[in-house]
Amino acid sequence: MVRWKGHEGVSQIARELHRDKSTISREIRRNGWQGPAGRRYxxxxxxxxxxxxxxxxxRPRLMDEPERRSLVVRLMRDEHWSPEEISGRISEERPDLAVSDSAIYRAVESGSLDCELPGHRKAARLLRHHGKRRHRKGSQxxxxxxxxxxxxxxxxxxxxSRSRTGDWEGDTVAGGQGGACLVTQVDRMSGYxxxxxxxxxxxxxxxxxTERALEGEAVHTVTxxxxxxxxxxEGLQEALGAPVxxxxxxxxxxxxxxENTNGLLRDWFPKGESLDDVSDSEVQEVYDSLNRRPRKRLKWKCPWEVYHHQSLHLL
Structure with a gap:
């Protein structure tokens, strides 16, 4: 059929390709075109x-719909939300644009979304403990x-039991060796x-x-x-007026x-990179972004909403 230019008979082509001649005729009629010298293929x-x-x-795929697609891309690219977080929050706030996390994952894997996921985190996710060394049993x-x-x-x-706000978990996120670090205090109930x-x-x-961060907040305990x-x-306990x-x-x-929150922070502040030149306002902007990120355990509310007992329009 590749050689057919109207000079070889359909019957001859059918014999060479071991097909019925009606199949060949139908293919030429459907996908050929009329040239000056006759039918061409x-x-x-x-x-x-x-x-x-x-x-x-x-059948049109859900992720082909422009508004849904645009929303998913924005939340993945700009807010660093996971497909599950996106799906859960959309179902709560915009049910008309509902889409499953599986559909989002399929779109990502097929390369059809116009966004790039943060590669430094994607690679680390392949390891259960993000490449951290584990202490052997009995090590000192x-x-x-x-x-x-x-x-x-x-x-x-x-x-x-996480039955109230004001019980905090604290840690630091290291930057470059010997330089600045981030202090994180996360409310156990809300994730704020x-x-x-x-x-x-x-x-x-x-x-x-830590004292500056918790000033004006309810503090029952710090872990x-x-x-x-x-x-x-002891000094921190005295300053906060709460047990540590x-x-x-x-x-x-x-x-x-x-621990989970600190892992999310690494999307913006990769391990080993210096924090010395990062401004306080840049840090606060990232903290605010995480506080607006919906969580599955909060039934797709975000930490800010649970902590402040108010609703936000995130989409």
Whole structure:
């Protein structure tokens, strides 16, 4: 058929291709064209015509709808929301544009969305612990000892059950070696994030940033890990007027809300990159963005809404 230019008979072509001659005639009639010297046919042209017809006849995909597509792309690219977060929040606030997370994932995997996901986080997600070294059973801590004010086992049930706001989990997010770091305090019930930049990852600077972040907020308890930057927990406890509890060694899941939030912060502040030139306003803008990010455990409300008992229009 590739050689057919109106000079070879349909019967001859059918014999060579082991097809019925009516099939050959139908193909030429449907995908050929009328030239000055008669009917013409080219395989590449016929394939393009067939591809166009296939696109027209398939059922439209949800992600082909312009408004839905534009919204999903914006939330992924600008707000760093996951497909599940996007799907959950849209179903709550814009049910007319509802789309499943599976449909979004398919669109991403097919390359049909006009956005690029943050590559530094995508690669890390392949590892369960994001490439962090795990302590072997029986290994000893060599970083120095932190004086424990209260063990997490002493923490009141209201804090452990997330039944109220004002129970905070704290940590730091390191920048370049020896430079500035981020202080993060996350409310256990709502996931609401406060904090800011500290000039050094040292107890004086970290305490100051923590006190500044929690000023004016309800503080019933604070739960920290055993990092040396929290070695002055007694001073922090006195300044806040609330008890400070410490997790068990190598038990980051005991302050899992904070751990998850710090992982999300790495979308904007990759591990190892200096924070010295990042302004306070830039840090606050990122914190605000995370506080407006819907969470599955909050039934697709965002931390700001749960913490402040108000609704926002995010879409």
């Amino acid at each position: 080219r395989a590449s042209t016929a394939q393009r015509k067939a591809d166009r017809r296939r696109l027209r006849c398939r 801590e060599r970083r120095g000892k932190v004086r424990i004010t209260h063990d997490i086992s002493e923490r009141p049930e209201e804090a452990s 994030l406060v904090g800011g930049k500290a000039a050094r990852k040292a107890h004086a600077e970290v305490n100051e940033a 920290l890990d055993r990092g040396k930057e929290f070695s002055d927990a 509890y410490f997790c068990h060694p190598h038990h980051p899941w005991e302050r899992g809300t904070n």
